[in-house]
Structure formats: C-alpha cells, structure tokens
Amino acid sequence: MDEISENSTKIDRIDRRILAVLQTDGRITNTDLAAKINLSPTATAERFKRLLRDGYILRFSAELDPVKLGLGLLVFVEVKLDRTTPDVFEAFGRAVARAPEVLECHMVAGGFDYLVKARVADMAAYRRLLSDVVLSLPGVRETHTYAVMEDIKDTHVLPIAP
Missing domain, CATH: 3.30.70.920 (Lrp/AsnC effector binding domain/regulation of amino acid metabolism (RAM) domain)
Structure with a gap:
C-alpha cells in the first residue's frame, strides 16, 4: 500500500468534514469550524493540528483575481x-x-x-x-x-x- 492510501485510512468522517470546510473557507475561525462540524472547539483544534502535521493540509493562501492584476x-x-x-x-x-x-x-x-x-x-x-x-x-x-x-x-x- 502506498503512502497516500495509508494516510487516507487514518482520517475519519469528521476529519473529512473539516477538510471540506477548510477548502472553501481557509480563514474560518476554529469556533465557527467547530460549530459547522458539531464538535467542541478544543477537539476541532486538535484535529486541525493533526491534519496539518500529517500533511493533509499543504498550505493556506489567498486566491487572487488575475484579471485585476493584469494577467487576463x-x-x-x-x-x-x-x-x-x-x-x-x-x-x-x-x-x-x-x-x-x-x-x-x-x-x-x-x-x-x-x-x-x-x-x-x-x-x-x-x-x-x-x-x-x-x-x-x-x-x-x-x-x-x-x-x-x-x-x-x-x-x-x-x-x-x-
């Protein structure tokens, strides 16, 4: 089994919900994220740290408008x-x-x-x-x-x- 397959078995339904929310709103607060997934803020923060540490989350960035930046x-x-x-x-x-x-x-x-x-x-x-x-x-x-x-x-x- 390759590394990706091994890692993908280590996350559960709640981890997947966290990742799904973060993909569309990377600036969400931990409190709001916890509310969206029905978990305590402390448990949510622990899961977030683990997902980041284990490489499921590669980076955070802002999506820029290329047209406004002259790259149309x-x-x-x-x-x-x-x-x-x-x-x-x-x-x-x-x-x-x-x-x-x-x-x-x-x-x-x-x-x-x-x-x-x-x-x-x-x-x-x-x-x-x-x-x-x-x-x-x-x-x-x-x-x-x-x-x-x-x-x-x-x-x-x-x-x-x-």
Whole structure:
C-alpha cells in the first residue's frame, strides 16, 4: 500500500468534514469550524493540528483575481521534447520552476511530454513567454498552445468523500 492510501485510512468522517470546510473557507475561525462540524472547539483544534502535521493540509493562501492584476490571458501549452532522458527531464523541470508565469507543469502520458499552464497579460506577453522562456527550455522540440477563451470551471476544491 502506498503512502497516500495509508494516510487516507487514518482520517475519519469528521476529519473529512473539516477538510471540506477548510477548502472553501481557509480563514474560518476554529469556533465557527467547530460549530459547522458539531464538535467542541478544543477537539476541532486538535484535529486541525493533526491534519496539518500529517500533511493533509499543504498550505493556506489567498486566491487572487488575475484579471485585476493584469494577467487576463490563461494558456495551456503542450510541450514535446526532442529526447526523453533523465538529464533532459531534470533540466526542463528546473527551468520551468524558475518561470513565474508558469502556474503548473505536468509530465503527461500521450502524444506530448508536458502540459504547461501559464498566466500572462495578453497575447503579446504570451509571445514573449513562448520565445524567451518556453522555447528556450532544455530539450523543447515542439509546442502547441491553447488560449483559454472562457473559464467554465476553475476550482482547487477536491472531492472529499464523507
């Protein structure tokens, strides 16, 4: 059994309710959280600390409006490498990690090697990102870009079974 499966058996229905509430309201007070899950504030605080300590809660952050911050264009880029060797994978990963415009980068199975999600101001900014960052990444042979026209669903909330 892998680590994730082992950890997921250690939490109960109440822990799952705590996690579900925190995903949608990370600033909720312990008192309000306790009221929502019908548990005492002390017991809720203990469970919260354990969930944090055990790595179920990775971090807390504020979700910002990209349009108000001048980052209105969301793009997805398929990246195909010229060769798939451990050194190229490692160099590519290090380079992507240094690019602040890149929000996510995933190695995928299929017709290309990586799927990159990036936010920029506009198409001109994307063109600069493509030429200055993406195409200069180690091992990049080919890219295909998909500019997002409309967000249909955009969430960070995981489906937590009760």
